[in-house]
Amino acid sequence: MMGLPAGTRIWIAAGVTDMRCGFQGLAAKVQTALEENPFEGHVFVFRGRRGDTLKILWATGDGLCLLAKRLEHGHFVWPQADSGKIHLTQAQLSMLLEGIDWKQPRRTSKPLSML
Secondary structure, eight states: OOOOOTTOOEEEEOSOOOTTOOHHHHHHHHHHTSOOOTTSSOEEEEEOTTSSEEEEEEEOSSSEEEEEEEOSSSOOOOOSOSSSEEEEOHHHHHHHHTTBOSSSOOBSSOOOOOO
16 A cells, blocks of 8 residues: 555444446535545545445545455445544454454455466
């Protein structure tokens, strides 16, 4: 995973997000639903309805980054809340991206052995 600058806050957008959204749609959601400025350099994480896809929006100062990940097996562990935001640490974000339950660290599926 890329290293984030010191002081970067990581926010999960609770609830479900339409994964068809791109830069503009996710930035608008950050402003309206989360009441944050998407261009301040913080990281915002969104999950799709099925739970196997997420998108990350991050402003780096010279532009926006939009990262996407889909798990082949398992799902991303998400808060039960329907709206609002939840703060994560960088370690929790790393676990989330690996499909590990960041609230009680354990994998949601067994990793396939690499040959």
